[in-house]
Amino acid sequence: MTTRNEIELIQPDDWHLHLRDGPELAAVVGFSARIFGRAIVMPNLRPPVTTTEQALAYRDRIRAALPSDSRFQPLMTLYLTDRTAPEEIERAKASGAVFACKLYPAGATTHADQGVTDIWRLQPVFEAMRAVEMPLLIHGEVVDPQVDIFDRESAFIEQVLRPLIKRVPGLKIVLEHVTTAEAVNAVRSGPETLAATITAHHLLYNRNAMLAGGIRPHFYCLPVLKRERHRLVLIEAVTSGDPRFFLGTDSAPHSRRAKEMACGCAGIFTAHAALELYAEVFEQAGALDRLEGFASRHGPDFYGLPRNLGRVCLRKEPWTVPSIYEFGDDRLIPLRANETIAWHSALCSPNRC
Ligand SMILES: NC(=O)N[C@@H](CC(=O)O)C(=O)O
Ligand SMILES: [Zn+2]
Numbered sequence: 001m002t003t004r005n006e007i008e009l010i011q012p013d014d015w016h017l018h019l020r021d022g023p024e025l026a027a028v029v030g031f032s033a034r035i036f037g038r039a040i041v042m043p044n045l046r047p048p049v050t051t052t053e054q055a056l057a058y059r060d061r062i063r064a065a066l067p068s069d070s071r072f073q074p075l076m077t078l079y080l081t082d083r084t085a086p087e088e089i090e091r092a093k094a095s096g097a098v099f100a101c102k103l104y105p106a107g108a109t110t111h112a113d114q115g116v117t118d119i120w121r122l123q124p125v126f127e128a129m130r131a132v133e134m135p136l137l138i139h140g141e142v143v144d145p146q147v148d149i150f151d152r153e154s155a156f157i158e159q160v161l162r163p164l165i166k167r168v169p170g171l172k173i174v175l176e177h178v179t180t181a182e183a184v185n186a187v188r189s190g191p192e193t194l195a196a197t198i199t200a201h202h203l204l205y206n207r208n209a210m211l212a213g214g215i216r217p218h219f220y221c222l223p224v225l226k227r228e229r230h231r232l233v234l235i236e237a238v239t240s241g242d243p244r245f246f247l248g249t250d251s252a253p254h255s256r257r258a259k260e261m262a263c264g265c266a267g268i269f270t271a272h273a274a275l276e277l278y279a280e281v282f283e284q285a286g287a288l289d290r291l292e293g294f295a296s297r298h299g300p301d302f303y304g305l306p307r308n309l310g311r312v313c314l315r316k317e318p319w320t321v322p323s324i325y326e327f328g329d330d331r332l333i334p335l336r337a338n339e340t341i342a343w344h345s346a347l348c349s350p351n352r353c
């Protein structure tokens with residue numbers, strides 16, 4: 001059923017999520033667990049989650065922070081470093097808890113300082129991943145300071161992604177949080193084993209949101225917001241029905257203090273309204289009927305996992321986003337703080353909708 005004021009979907013998953021740890025984890029995990037069936041949990045803690053043992057312990061901490069009646073499933077990932085061994089991939093797969101490995105070029109983003117310095121030296125690791133059909137998730141930006149920050153994703157595609165696809169054919173790769181026309185084209189023209197996640201914020205905003213009329217740190221994330229022409233290509237990609245584009249919020253909470261400073265952290269918190277923000281994009285594009293594929297079918301199909309059995313309802317029920325949320329010993333400023341959001345989502349009870 002698809003009407004203008006109410007739609008029902010298979011329960012979605014979030015294929016790129018930062019949950020942090022400790023009191024910060026406790027403060028944010030409920031937002032995702034409220035609506036998503038599963039989430040691919042990013043491993044960029046301090047210290048990073050580099051072993052299966054650490055991933056299992058982190059999963060326990062996430063589960064312990066969930067509301068007691070929650071059925072939310074955290075799908076764990078490993079953070080690749082220069083020292084990751086192929087045997088670790090086998091352990092990860094055998095655990096049944098680790099669903100992917102994350103490649104951060106060293107220094108590319110928040111907590112990426114222990115990331116990979118020479119990706120070609122990880123060839124045996126990539127081959128081990130291919131053998132067990134474990135996807136490689138990539139923060140696709142070069143770190144060369146000579147490359148303009150707005151060009152770092154397209155440079156990565158030419159310098160790293162294309163050669164990688166040739167060197168390890170058959171390896172499942174997800175280019176995370178794509179932001180440019182070049183990335184969309186690379187996925188479209190790439191093999192079936194290449195997919196991409198797209199965030200709500202890159203679909204809703206261009207770089208003016210961050211820089212015009214004053215510098216707005218709560219719109220600063222990596223990869224940075226791009227020009228309008230790129231945003232339009234991203235919208236076209238998610239509403240096209242192409243199964244290689246799927247939902248990954250990259251909801252990345254940082255304390256207000258860490259965002260509002262001379263050298264503020266990269267990351268936008270969207271988990272409080274994730275599905276609602278995507279619904280806004282699809283509605284504006286006249287493509288609400290394509291939201292279910294993007295949010296609930298393409299991701300599990302790519303990962304080789306079953307689609308969720310539950311369902312969610314999205315209704316036009318405007319609500320106002322709070323100005324702040326509690327976040328450990330500080331506060332968190334959510335995207336659209338103090339603004340109204342048109343859609344509201346909830347898990348369907350069997351007799352409603
Ligand atoms: N997206 C961001 O701007 N930040 C993320 C890291 C990442 O996904 O690159 C974070 O962990 O804060
Ligand atoms: Zn990233």
Ligand SMILES: [Zn+2]
Nearest residue numbers: 018042250252
């Ligand atoms: Zn991220």
